[in-house]
Amino acid sequence: MTDPNLNALAASATLHCLTGCALGEVIGLLVGTALGLGNVPTIILAVGLAFLFGYALSTLPLLRNGIAFRAALGVVLAADTLSIAVMEVVDNAVMAGIPGAMDEGLVNPVFWIAMMIALTAAFVAAYPVNRFLLARGKGHALTHQFHEGHSEHAHH
Amino acid sequence: METKILFAGLVGFLLGGLTVSVAAELDDEPAPAHDTSAHARP
Numbered sequence: 001m002t003d004p005n006l007n008a009l010a011a012s013a014t015l016h017c018l019t020g021c022a023l024g025e026v027i028g029l030l031v032g033t034a035l036g037l038g039n040v041p042t043i044i045l046a047v048g049l050a051f052l053f054g055y056a057l058s059t060l061p062l063l064r065n066g067i068a069f070r071a072a073l074g075v076v077l078a079a080d081t082l083s084i085a086v087m088e089v090v091d092n093a094v095m096a097g098i099p100g101a102m103d104e105g106l107v108n109p110v111f112w113i114a115m116m117i118a119l120t121a122a123f124v125a126a127y128p129v130n131r132f133l134l135a136r137g138k139g140h141a142l143t144h145q146f147h148e149g150h151s152e153h154a155h156h
Numbered sequence: 157m158e159t160k161i162l163f164a165g166l167v168g169f170l171l172g173g174l175t176v177s178v179a180a181e182l183d184d185e186p187a188p189a190h191d192t193s194a195h196a197r198p
Contacts, residue, residue, distance in 0.1 A: 015159065015160075015163060016159045018163070019159050019162045019163045019166060022163075022166050023162070023166060026166065026169070026170070057159070057162075106177065107176075107177050107180045107181070108181075109174055109177040109178045109181060111173075111177065112170055112173045112174035112177055113174065115170055115173075116170055116174075119170075
């Protein structure tokens with residue numbers, strides 16, 4: 001019953017989601033760590049930016065396809081929220097759980113290694129979620145119907 | 157927007173950060189060798 005196309009689509013959707021999440025997450029953690037904010041404000045900043053970038057990365061292609069902003073945002077909120085939420089929970093839990101990852105600033109190699117481990121864990125956690133949603137015509141499947149005939153479809 | 161390019165940039169950024177931080181750490185390590193406090197002791 002395994003559909004290789006579904007697996008590939010789920011991996012692609014997860015990567016797409018991860019890229020937006022990771023951009024926001026990395027910027028949030030960099031700013032929070034550089035400003036010497038505590039762990040909780042830093043994580044709040046990182047999660048907020050991760051959602052912002054995650055939604056933006058999915059919304060922009062729809063806007064370029066001529067979808068109205070409200071409609072595009074509605075589709076993206078429904079499609080990406082669960083995936084981003086799972087990624088953020090796992091990502092921040094791993095970052096907070098690795099000793100020293102958020103304590104010694106950006107010149108600490110542990111911060112960067114922890115970030116890679118956290119993002120990999122976030123991908124692994126969000127993949128089954130995206131696969132589950134796609135299999136039921138939800139998640140990224142919602143945005144895919146708006147990509148039909150879109151020349152940059154390959155980016156998914 | 158090409159997701160793969162953005163993702164590649166992100167990976168490069170993380171690797172760059174790791175490289176710079178490791179370099180900074182290695183640069184700090186020889187510091188104790190220059191410690192002259194031992195010579196100050198009578």
